[in-house]
Amino acid sequence: MATTPDDIERLIHRVSLGDRGAFLALYDATSAKLFGICLRVLKNRADAEEALQESFVKVWRNAGRYAANGLSPMTWLITIARNTAIDRLRSRRSDTASGDVPWDLPDQGAGPEDVAIASSEARRINDCLEELDKDRAQAVRGAYLDGLSYKELAERHGVPLNTMRTWLRRSLQALRECLDR
């Protein structure tokens, strides 16, 4: 898509002024990415559609705050979608017995084509994740991309809860040290 971060930023600014056309243009430019994120977290199309919609309602209402948060425009949008999807995921789980969430999607690690399109920033975090043990890197990805809690990560990896906490905190510390090198 020809839309640049500057274009997205301009659209967000116009949305903050109540420009409906800009809002729809922003939707057209970014909804496929945000829907992908919602689907990845929720693994259910109907839920993902609602999370997407809720995300864009938040974008419409909160566009005026974008400039103050210091994030790049796609980061801001993806963060809204991910947090909205995770809220929905957690409330869905609290309605059902815990532990029955199916893991029906394979982990989407960085394949060759992803690496080809990734920015240097993306290469850096993937390189730094490579330095971690494989299952620890997977736990970090599971928390970010699947919205897993410590409890769910512990179940998925078959380790006690406190072990998972220690694992992940150390991994995050190591990741920061690697990224700051």
Place this chain on the structure above:
Amino acid sequence: MTDTSFPHGGPDRSDSVRAAEYVLNLLDAGERSDFEGQLATDGGLRARVAEWTETFIALAQDVAEERPPARCRDRLERTLFAAPTETAGRARRGGLARGLLAGAALALAATVALFAILPGAPTMPGDGAYRAQIAAEDGSFSVRAAYDPARRVLVLMREAGTTPPGRVQQLWLLPEGATAPLSVAILPEEEVVTLEVAGAIADGIPGGLLEISEEPPGGSPEAGPTGNVLGLGTVGDTPT
């Protein structure tokens, strides 16, 4: 690195690690609200959060794009703007009729208005409606409201008052016994506004409190009113 450098759940783990846990949504509710309290006053911590947010976003590059079905865009337009913007006249009415049907099937969070603005001649509901006067104490602002429960239509008729320049009026409902207001709609500027309501809004009108606040364009950025309350009034709990 030894085990003691990261005590289980210890509050002394580094700000950077806690910021990462916050961004990953790994903090429990108590830790999260403590962390957010600290965020409000600690610029360094906000910088850590922004840093981790930008770092992890790179993982989102691995997530495949997927075009959402067209109905998502249509519903969003109806939810936010009440009618599709690119159609007009008869086509617009058709769109609205479809919109109302689809709207009824929508189960959105309470922060999303469950309403549609109806076209047609402005008339106040007659007998059998629940009524309220949404007004300021000094009479500087006054809107007459009547809700027809059979058609699930809320009609507002402006009698006095204006909106400050660059602001919009937003209608809120506090159902009887509720502790937080629901956003009903951002009101168009017409003298008579007809809203079709559904769900918690429709159920909560009888006996509820209606409130109109002035808000930035696009409506309150919060779950409740952020601007001045222009007027309020309780809806009768029996139809008249």
